[in-house]
Amino acid sequence: MQLTDAQIAQFDRDGFLRFENLFSSPEIGHIKEELARVSQVDSDAIIRERTGALRTVYRSHEPDGPTASSAFYRLARTPRFLRPAQQVLGDDELYIYHCKANIKPAIDGTVWLWHQDYGYWQHDGVPTPNMATFLVMLDDASEMSGCLYFIPGSHKGPVLPAYKDETTTSYPQWAIEKKTMIEVLANSPKPVAIEGGPGTAVLFHCKMIHGSGHNLAGHDRWHCYMAYNPSKNRPNPIPKNARPDYVVSQNYAPLQLTESDSLREPVPA
Numbered sequence: 001m002q003l004t005d006a007q008i009a010q011f012d013r014d015g016f017l018r019f020e021n022l023f024s025s026p027e028i029g030h031i032k033e034e035l036a037r038v039s040q041v042d043s044d045a046i047i048r049e050r051t052g053a054l055r056t057v058y059r060s061h062e063p064d065g066p067t068a069s070s071a072f073y074r075l076a077r078t079p080r081f082l083r084p085a086q087q088v089l090g091d092d093e094l095y096i097y098h099c100k101a102n103i104k105p106a107i108d109g110t111v112w113l114w115h116q117d118y119g120y121w122q123h124d125g126v127p128t129p130n131m132a133t134f135l136v137m138l139d140d141a142s143e144m145s146g147c148l149y150f151i152p153g154s155h156k157g158p159v160l161p162a163y164k165d166e167t168t169t170s171y172p173q174w175a176i177e178k179k180t181m182i183e184v185l186a187n188s189p190k191p192v193a194i195e196g197g198p199g200t201a202v203l204f205h206c207k208m209i210h211g212s213g214h215n216l217a218g219h220d221r222w223h224c225y226m227a228y229n230p231s232k233n234r235p236n237p238i239p240k241n242a243r244p245d246y247v248v249s250q251n252y253a254p255l256q257l258t259e260s261d262s263l264r265e266p267v268p269a
């Protein structure tokens with residue numbers, strides 16, 4: 001899939017682009033089956049809420065490892081994701097910084113405080129904020145079920161002061177300081193609720209200010225994320241206490257665009 005000049009200009013202006021029905025229902029069904037399968041394994045790459053409910057499943061895009069899935073391997077490389085990511089980052093040599101599925105279960109699934117992804121990734125040693133993430137909705141994402149909110153155009157601003165929040169949820173998060181965030185909200189365009197149905201995809205910039213609320217709905221809100229980084233922008237130096245490979249991948253080999261766009265094709269031998 002090739003973005004038009006108008007789409008690239010829109011990404012540059014707003015910091016995100018939406019793609020309705022980028023994946024068909026059978027494709028989403030297949031990804032969900034695979035995610036349900038890998039989320040049963042016992043692995044550090046699976047993060048739980050304090051209640052014990054699933055929060056995040058990492059690293060399903062590689063050919064090996066306990067959470068590996070051929071559907072996610074293909075999703076990372078599909079031209080529907082990879083080509084637009086190459087275009088907005090202006091670089092054909094991209095690798096997956098991390099792949100994760102945020103489960104946000106019905107009733108139990110909790111908040112992601114306001115943050116910028118690069119607010120974490122700078123601490124991982126990534127030299128420049130030239131990264132982008134594709135999200136695909138696997139369920140209905142609504143305000144009730146804890147959809148994301150974006151502040152349009154916020155990727156144009158600075159990397160904001162953040163603190164490591166270790167109390168709000170089970171997973172430590174670099175969150176934007178409260179005082180700063182209140183000022184940002186008072187002086188920015190209204191946050192946009194990123195609602196949509198299964199198969200909707202959204203590409204967003206790593207400085208986009210975003211967050212999401214609790215899932216109050218009676219159904220899960222599964223989202224899958226592929227974060228793309230140019231190989232030349234890999235963490236350098238790698239910090240002494242680097243986060244594990246499932247969250248900050250050390251496989252910097254550029255992904256190859258494939259002719260086949262099928263998520264059912266097996267991982268090559």
Ligand SMILES: O=C(O)CCC(=O)C(=O)O
Nearest residue numbers: 102112147148211212223
């Ligand atoms: O899945 C969500 O609701 C938010 C996830 C998020 O913002 C992140 O992982 O950086």
